[in-house]
Amino acid sequence: MTGRRLLIFFVLATSAAAADDDGLLPQAREHFRAMPRDMATPEAPTPPERVRLGRALFFEPRISADGTTSCSRCHLPGLQGADGLPKSIGARDFHLKRNAPTVFNAAIHSVQHWDGRFPTVEAQAKGGVTGPAFGNSGFAPVKARLAAIPGYPPLFREAFPGQDDPITADNLGAAVGAFERTLVARSRFDAFLEGKADALSPAERKGLQTFVETGCVECHKGVGVGGEGYRKFGVKSDYWKETGSDPPDEGRFGVTREAADRYKFKVPGLRDVALTAPYFHDGSVSELPKAVRIMAKVQLGDELSDEEVDAIVAFLGSLTGAEPEEFQKVPALPPGGFTAGPPAKR
């Protein structure tokens, strides 16, 4: 080792050690886990043929009733896997009820959609494509359109070998889900959790400390920094008084019809939150500091100081992941013009 290299080594080693003088890392590890490299499960594997098909289908507008809408309409490569809209808009100007979260890291969440109506990304993909956001009611027209594009039947056969008739709604969901399970966007926070204490700046470390101490971490925890379970939005006071949401959305109550679920929503995962405004289930708040302040007020009954808000926002910035290359680069789709088939219901 030369003298200069030795010096750099000592400086780095010292700063890394100093960086965790406050014992923040073990504390963080009590609440959070690093993102895995893949979100496959034994029930939902990610074989390459299935991921390839799912990637094409994800960017495929010809599965919608009017040929305008793919999954990527609401999960854009340019906007960190979200769409920037308060509430998403699908085929034929269909206005969705809620804000689209990023598709990055979504597969690790315990359920999908704000009201948890889908258990997995596979079920969500199937439900989305066969529903009104794509202008569809059922899979039959989707199947007819896919079968009419010569490149798709072979892709389905390769992804689901041995099946007589592989172009099914379940297989579409399984393929899109398999692709989505590869969309891991790891951030500096993961490097931190894996032991690189200086992966976070001093401001971000301070923010992490604040995030833990104020109690944000009681819900926004685990590998997704949220994304597990439901909470009432508005524990201490009605959320719509702060967000201006009118009329209020009753959340999971719409799925279960149980009074205890009124105003409950899935705890959103906070990974990539800095790049995926606007915020909340209804996209009612555009600025992250304001969203943090409202959350502390209505969930914890706390009025945060400007300093605390700034610190938490700094920490949240460390959750921004690198965009997966296979997402940013749009695949060449099987060629063929769109054919609408029979007129779809509105």
Add this chain to the structure above:
Amino acid sequence: MTGRRLLIFFVLATSAAAADDDGLLPQAREHFRAMPRDMATPEAPTPPERVRLGRALFFEPRISADGTTSCSRCHLPGLQGADGLPKSIGARDFHLKRNAPTVFNAAIHSVQHWDGRFPTVEAQAKGGVTGPAFGNSGFAPVKARLAAIPGYPPLFREAFPGQDDPITADNLGAAVGAFERTLVARSRFDAFLEGKADALSPAERKGLQTFVETGCVECHKGVGVGGEGYRKFGVKSDYWKETGSDPPDEGRFGVTREAADRYKFKVPGLRDVALTAPYFHDGSVSELPKAVRIMAKVQLGDELSDEEVDAIVAFLGSLTGAEPEEFQKVPALPPGGFTAGPPAKR
């Protein structure tokens, strides 16, 4: 040179020479020119800062009135720069009147749009974004939305240095146009024109010969294999009787109101035609062989044989270009949620 290498050399040299035994290359060069590497002009340069801004704007949905529509809505990376639809659909379910051609190589055309309403890609971009396809009527709301996204003002300043107020409709058009002027998709036909006689297969060479001899080349010529000047659609008989287009579109007459322009359209460039179905200004025909047959009938009064159609279709396949990397890969856009601003007119 080893014996084996020598053998390969002789085989290649012999096949290349044999490949142009029929003198097809000099004949082709009378009609066509290879694509340049860039479509910049002295009036429309492509400095990197301007291309970078234009690339972001091209993929930017927040310039539309409802945040759903970017240039890439009708010019998709996955579909060879077109959208696969008979007629395109914009923001708020706005149905356009005509088929969207690919954006690849578009800047070399003599005019833009089927009716030639825009002289350049710059004018087209400006006109498109400020018009109903984006849900806009004018530039004021676009400017307000761009100015509200913190990343855009610096990009405009860098692209148009020295201007006090660079977020203008003309600059938006100039930037998007600059990006589009980089979207060159060179094909095997270009390699052929540059002297690599065996870049075309025997079937494609035969098709090129047929394309020239039947007279297709009288209109589909030059660097774009079309894209220069106007022709009446239906020289020998009414096009709508063959295409089923009802009611007929009067084409350039709608722009000039001169009787001589009735049913005239820009001669479409045929580069990438094999991957950009459906065909004609109204997307009325989905299959390329059928489109070739109709063109010969209504423009030349010829009934082509199946063999001639197959040959021409084979040649047209050689015009498929490699997708520009900077197009397939969507750039990360400046972050920020969509804010609609004042309600837009419908």
